[in-house]
Amino acid sequence: MTTERLTPAPPPGELIDSPRFPVAARRELGNAQQRRNLHHATRTIRDKRAQAVGEMDNWQELRAAGGAIKSRVLRHLPEYLEQLEASLTRNGATVHWAGDAAEANRIVIDLVQQTGSTEVVKVKSMATQEIELNEALEESGIAAWETDLAELIVQLGHDRPSHILVPAIHRNRSEVRDIFLAEMGNYGTPPPPGLDDDPVNLADAARGHLREKFLRARVAVSGANFAIADTGSLVVVESEGNGRMCLTLPETLISVVGIEKVLPSFEDLEVFMQLLPRSSTAERMNPYTSIWSGASEGDGPQNVHVVLIDNGRTKALADPQGRTALRCIRCSACLNICPVFEKVGGHAYGSVYPGPIGAILNPQIRGTDSAVDRSLPFASTLCGACTEVCPVMIPIADLLVHMRSKVVDAKKAENTGVHLPHAEPAMMKAGAWVMADHRRLEAAQLATKTSGKVLGHFTDHIGALPWPLSKWANARDTANPPTQTFRDWWKANRAQEEQK
Amino acid sequence: MTASPQGRPGHGLTVALFATCINDTMFPGTPRATVEVLERLGCTVVFPREQTCCGQIFTNTGYFDEAVPSVRTYVKAFGGYDYIVGPSGSCVGAVRDQHPILAQRSGDAGLQREVAQVAPRTLDVSEFIVDVLGVTDVGAYFPHRVTYHPTCHSLRVVKVGDRPYTLLSKVRGLELVELPDARQCCGFGGTFSLKNADVSVAMAADKARNVASTGAEYLVAGDNSCLMNIGGVLSRQNAAVKPIHLIEILAHTEGN
Ligand code: SF4
Numbered sequence: 001m002t003t004e005r006l007t008p009a010p011p012p013g014e015l016i017d018s019p020r021f022p023v024a025a026r027r028e029l030g031n032a033q034q035r036r037n038l039h040h041a042t043r044t045i046r047d048k049r050a051q052a053v054g055e056m057d058n059w060q061e062l063r064a065a066g067g068a069i070k071s072r073v074l075r076h077l078p079e080y081l082e083q084l085e086a087s088l089t090r091n092g093a094t095v096h097w098a099g100d101a102a103e104a105n106r107i108v109i110d111l112v113q114q115t116g117s118t119e120v121v122k123v124k125s126m127a128t129q130e131i132e133l134n135e136a137l138e139e140s141g142i143a144a145w146e147t148d149l150a151e152l153i154v155q156l157g158h159d160r161p162s163h164i165l166v167p168a169i170h171r172n173r174s175e176v177r178d179i180f181l182a183e184m185g186n187y188g189t190p191p192p193p194g195l196d197d198d199p200v201n202l203a204d205a206a207r208g209h210l211r212e213k214f215l216r217a218r219v220a221v222s223g224a225n226f227a228i229a230d231t232g233s234l235v236v237v238e239s240e241g242n243g244r245m246c247l248t249l250p251e252t253l254i255s256v257v258g259i260e261k262v263l264p265s266f267e268d269l270e271v272f273m274q275l276l277p278r279s280s281t282a283e284r285m286n287p288y289t290s291i292w293s294g295a296s297e298g299d300g301p302q303n304v305h306v307v308l309i310d311n312g313r314t315k316a317l318a319d320p321q322g323r324t325a326l327r328c329i330r331c332s333a334c335l336n337i338c339p340v341f342e343k344v345g346g347h348a349y350g351s352v353y354p355g356p357i358g359a360i361l362n363p364q365i366r367g368t369d370s371a372v373d374r375s376l377p378f379a380s381t382l383c384g385a386c387t388e389v390c391p392v393m394i395p396i397a398d399l400l401v402h403m404r405s406k407v408v409d410a411k412k413a414e415n416t417g418v419h420l421p422h423a424e425p426a427m428m429k430a431g432a433w434v435m436a437d438h439r440r441l442e443a444a445q446l447a448t449k450t451s452g453k454v455l456g457h458f459t460d461h462i463g464a465l466p467w468p469l470s471k472w473a474n475a476r477d478t479a480n481p482p483t484q485t486f487r488d489w490w491k492a493n494r495a496q497e498e499q500k
Numbered sequence: 501m502t503a504s505p506q507g508r509p510g511h512g513l514t515v516a517l518f519a520t521c522i523n524d525t526m527f528p529g530t531p532r533a534t535v536e537v538l539e540r541l542g543c544t545v546v547f548p549r550e551q552t553c554c555g556q557i558f559t560n561t562g563y564f565d566e567a568v569p570s571v572r573t574y575v576k577a578f579g580g581y582d583y584i585v586g587p588s589g590s591c592v593g594a595v596r597d598q599h600p601i602l603a604q605r606s607g608d609a610g611l612q613r614e615v616a617q618v619a620p621r622t623l624d625v626s627e628f629i630v631d632v633l634g635v636t637d638v639g640a641y642f643p644h645r646v647t648y649h650p651t652c653h654s655l656r657v658v659k660v661g662d663r664p665y666t667l668l669s670k671v672r673g674l675e676l677v678e679l680p681d682a683r684q685c686c687g688f689g690g691t692f693s694l695k696n697a698d699v700s701v702a703m704a705a706d707k708a709r710n711v712a713s714t715g716a717e718y719l720v721a722g723d724n725s726c727l728m729n730i731g732g733v734l735s736r737q738n739a740a741v742k743p744i745h746l747i748e749i750l751a752h753t754e755g756n
Contacts, residue, residue, distance in 0.1 A: 026698045339685045343702050379696065381689025381703070382560060384656035397656075401598070404562030428563040435521070435553040436569035438577075445525050471697035475704070476732025486519050486528035490547045494535070 006119075006143035007134065008158050008183060015160075016366065018350025021375040028344040034170045035343065041169050042342045048282035049333060049389070056278070065271045067393035070327035073262055074317060080229045080262045081308065087232025091294025093304040101131035104309045108133060108221065108254055109140045111305055115252050117142070117218045123236060123243040124148035125223025126164060126330055127256045127309060129352040133221065144221065145187075145213050147242040149206050156183040162346030162354065165280050165332035170345045173197040184209050210242065220246035220301070224257045225329065226272060227306075230265045233293040234306065237276060237286050247290045253301035259308050260326040272329065275391040279331035312365030321402050325360045327392040334386035334396060340379060349376060356386035360399040368410050377403035445485050452481035508542025509633040515543045516578050518586035518595075518622065521553035527724045533751035534587045534625055540753075541633055550577040556594035559602060561691050568606045571599050575614040583632065584622040587747045589654025589722045595622045597657055624654065625747050626663040626722060636666050641754040643673030646744075647716040649707070649730065651723040652685050664722060664746055671749060680710045688729040701733075708733040711741055718744045 018024060028034065053059050073080055085095045098104035112120060120137065122128065122144055134144040134155075146155045153168040154161050157179040161167030168176070177197040184191045184205065189212050191205035222243065226235040234255055236243050247253060263269070277286040295304045317323045335341050335355030346354030350372035351362045359376040368374050377400050386396040412425055434440045472478070505511060515538055519531035535545050555570030574595065578584045586592045596619050603615040629635050648668060654660045668676050687693070687703025707730050711719050719734070719741050721727050731743035 022696050029698055343699050381685050381692045383652035383685035405564045408562035428566045432566035432569050438550050438552050441552045448525055471694050475701040477735035486524040486531045
């Protein structure tokens with residue numbers, strides 16, 4: 001196969017076939033440059049966010065309002081979606097419904113082909129990443145050009161995004177320069193010769209490269225941050241102005257929007273336009289906010305389409321606890337604050353949705369069949385830093401535990417079938433039996449006390465332990481277990497007094 | 501303390517000690533110190549022997565059904581007490597936050613009612629001392645340089661806030677130095693430290709480095725599991741910092 005590609009090829013393989021999180025995490029931990037990049041980037045954005053949020057004395061009220069609006073939407077989703085469809089149609093937009101990724105991609109490909117165009121410019125969009133639209137377009141002979149700076153870096157770098165908001169967070173500026181110099185010229189306007197890694201010059205090179213594509217493109221593809229049911233408007237929130245170019249210049253605009261993005265009324269934006277910029281980019285006010293309500297004659301795209309996608313969202317909706325994850329406004333605050341994400345970056349999560357939100361969302365919308373989806377809810381220490389920052393009050397830590405129970409329930413169901421038995425359920429069952437009765441715990445403690453006594457003859461700490469505890473002991477010393485439990489001490493020193 | 505028994509803040513209060521299974525087995529000095537401090541403050545401490553475990557090892561690994569027996573044991577042991585006090589943000593948090601969910605999962609309405617009564621009466625020892633007894637100076641003496649790690653579950657589940665800092669600030673002779681990046685998780689996370697051992701170690705190493713950078717003699721926290729994690733790395737690195745539970749510092753008095 002030597003067919004010439006139109007756009008840079010992403011890494012081979014399907015995301016859903018990614019290795020389990022612990023395996024991928026180990027791979028990513030080995031990348032020292034990436035670790036430095038991530039450490040620096042997450043600290044910077046955390047501090048800025050803390051400052052931007054700290055300025056607001058009604059931040060907690062805003063979060064509560066954001067959470068409440070979103071949970072109302074999820075409770076009455078069918079009604080709001082019907083209202084949205086009616087308003088959009090009234091405004092001259094065409095609404096399409098897609099059950100899954102394949103259907104959504106088919107709709108977009110057909111719409112582009114109807115225009116006769118063989119390329120589209122793209123506004124940064126998580127929904128189109130999720131359905132892997134770019135590759136579907138490529139296979140149909142349509143070139144999809146990312147126009148967001150970071151997405152451009154990722155695309156030109158034959159890479160995958162590693163962050164929702166800052167897809168190239170794993171790259172530093174000298175890596176960006178190298179990618180631009182090596183690849184830009186192959187896909188359009190080349191960078192100026194002798195490009196250095198000054199951010200201003202890098203941005204200039206991207207601007208020059210993209211300008212040609214903006215002016216030429218007749219079709220744009222976007223997502224939407226919000227879809228307003230009462231006015232039939234879509235909203236895109238971005239900081240570079242590339243989105244504004246895509247949303248205004250081409251004749252045809254196709255927006256792919258998850259069904260959970262609907263907001264009841266235009267007034268609700270008041271809450272979200274405060275929550276989102278401060279949580280994501282730590283800005284007080286978002287730089288470029290584009291709002292369009294269908295097509296308006298003589299102004300902007302005349303051929304306006306909205307593709308509303310489910311792609312697993314109704315599965316999440318069916319779980320009253322799990323559905324709170326659908327409140328997400330993709331601000332990335334949970335990624336930035338996460339100490340696990342900080343160490344491994346987004347690629348370890350095997351999804352376009354990494355970090356804490358990915359760990360609770362992917363196993364819901366993709367299911368728990370794949371090895372990676374089963375491992376994601378466990379990719380957290382449950383420290384709760386994500387829950388604390390989430391602007392729509394998703395109880396992320398609680399949902400991680402909830403999703404763990406779903407994975408375990410699925411494993412247990414398999415234990416009764418043809419699958420090989422998993423070891424963990426048996427261990428947990430034995431543990432549960434011990435903890436059900438203090439006399440069993442006391443019997444188990446005898447073993448610990450004995451080992452404490454024996455070990456005490458040789459050393460003051462445990463050096464090596466059998467698997468799986470070896471994973472613990474490889475990096476840590478563990479003191480010998482004491483020879484007297486608290487219970488024993490109590491019995492010897494206090495219990496008699498209690499009898500009196 | 502020299503106040504007469506009647507004059508002491510805990511006089512007339514009976515406290516049921518929730519030792520937690522890990523302290524009971526591995527760190528008995530911590531519940532002993534809890535007994536010592538509470539008795540010094542005038543409380544009557546009892547240890548309901550039926551107690552075992554908060555069940556979070558099962559819950560947090562996703563084994564909800566396996567955690568239910570621990571919930572039953574807990575309400576049986578502690579039902580009827582007004583104050584149930586434990587020296588662990590994590591275990592207290594599991595009781596308050598997770599027992600209601602587990603009781604619901606069990607489908608047992610009786611258990612749900614019992615949990616609704618017992619779980620909210622469960623307090624971390626720092627909450628009990630500051631909020632119920634209204635005490636911030638427990639009469640402790642600990643002439644050492646210490647730094648405090650606010651463990652995640654103390655901070656974000658139980659929400660102990662600045663109570664531990666307040667209690668430490670009143671300890672005579674103690675010098676409290678700030679821990680850089682204090683609110684960052686130490687990487688323990690229960691079975692996370694086994695399932696994602698590499699990430700866990702990377703996180704613990706960061707924490708250990710920050711602790712060592714303070715020049716403190718002791719690392720203080722309200723949870724022995726986190727102390728065991730950080731302390732294990734510190735010891736492997738031959739760092740001189742010793743881990744110690746908050747309540748064990750509060751138990752130290754002059755001449756002891
Ligand atoms: S889960 Fe919350 S914090 Fe994370 S990206 Fe979504 S809205 Fe932001």
